[in-house]
Amino acid sequence: GQNIDxxxxxxxxxxxxxxINCTYQTSGFNGLFWYQQHAGEAPTFLSYxxxxxxxxxxxxxxxxxxxxxxxxxxLKELQMKDSASYLCAALDSNYQLIxxxxxxxxxxx
Amino acid sequence: xxxxxxxPSWVICKSGTSVKIECRSLDFQATTMFWYRQFxxxxxxxxxxxxxxxxxxxxxGVEKDKFLINHASLTLSTLTxxxxxxxDSSFYICSAPQGDNEKLFFGSGTQLSVL
Numbered sequence: 001g002q003n004i005d006x007x008x009x010x011x012x013x014x015x016x017x018x019x020i021n022c023t024y025q026t027s028g029f030n031g032l033f034w035y036q037q038h039a040g041e042a043p044t045f046l047s048y049x050x051x052x053x054x055x056x057x058x059x060x061x062x063x064x065x066x067x068x069x070x071x072x073x074x075l076k077e078l079q080m081k082d083s084a085s086y087l088c089a090a091l092d093s094n095y096q097l098i099x100x101x102x103x104x105x106x107x108x109x
Numbered sequence: 110x111x112x113x114x115x116x117p118s119w120v121i122c123k124s125g126t127s128v129k130i131e132c133r134s135l136d137f138q139a140t141t142m143f144w145y146r147q148f149x150x151x152x153x154x155x156x157x158x159x160x161x162x163x164x165x166x167x168x169x170g171v172e173k174d175k176f177l178i179n180h181a182s183l184t185l186s187t188l189t190x191x192x193x194x195x196x197d198s199s200f201y202i203c204s205a206p207q208g209d210n211e212k213l214f215f216g217s218g219t220q221l222s223v224l
Contacts (some may be wrong), residue, residue: 034152037213043153089215096118096217097202 002026004100006088011106012078020073020103028093034062034073035087037102043087046073054093075105083107112136115207115216122193123224130219132190132203138183139205143213144176147200159186193223 003025012018020099024032035043049055049064049071061074075082088100112135122128132142140161145153157178158166165178175197177189184207190197203216 023197044151045147067195094118097200098217102212 002098004088004090004098006086006100007029008101009104009106012075012107014078014107014109016078017076018078018105020075020088020105022071022073022088022100024069024071024088024090024093024098024100026090026098029066030091030093032062032064032071032081033087033089033091033093033097035089037085037087039084046086076094078107080107081109099104111213113203113214113216115203115219117219118217119220119222121222121224123191124194125192126172128190128193128221130190130201130203130221132186132188132205132216133207134184134205134207134214137205137207139207140183141187142186142203143183144178144188145204148203153202156188159188161186176205190221193221197221198223 006022028101031048033048034046036046037043046060047062049062052064052066054061054063059076064071085104087102089097091097114133114135115139116131120128142159144156146156147153155168159178159180161180161183167173175191180186198221200218202218202219204213206213
């Protein structure tokens with residue numbers, strides 16, 4: 001079956017670095033998305049990886065290893081506003097999005 | 110966890126035709142469902158909020174006569190793209206909140222290509 005796994009909740013300190021991992025098993029693969037979602041709001045697109053490697057975009061970076069079925073989202077210089085849920089979603093061969101349950105990130109001062 | 114089923118997963122149609130997308134909550138009741146549209150490498154854009162038994166609430170700039178929403182039961186909401194044109198080609202996703210904390214569960218998306 002198809003499956004996405006990511007931690008339910010993580011806690012980090014303001015100014016620090018946190019890495020949110022995501023493993024996926026899909027029928028075919030056409031890329032992996034990371035979204036940020038604040039409570040009561042629609043998810044915001046953060047990144048899309050389809051090739052292996054690290055893509056950096058400001059304080060956020062996303063990594064993909066297709067052979068391992070693994071991705072991570074790296075957040076640097078954490079700010080209180082980064083407290084949110086982070087959703088990992090993989091696009092399978094039929095262009096269906098398979099969603100993870102989301103990781104709630106709590107930032108402490 | 111809760112499951113939201115969305116289909117079709119992809120559809121190709123000719124310009125001027127109408128396309129219906131279904132979103133079902135499989136193991137819970139959803140009085141509210143959300144419809145989003147996503148263009149490549151852009152954020153999900155909320156189009157409308159579907160309310161069971163009443164009219165949908167559309168976001169600013171979304172044509173309610175073009176994107177018809179019907180939420181006829183507690184487990185089914187449909188989005189019909191009427192007289193589709195190539196600029197309507199996009200990825201459409203639905204979601205439904207479940208539980209006391211109203212955690213959102215998402216459908217698998219529908220890729221619409223209008224020729």
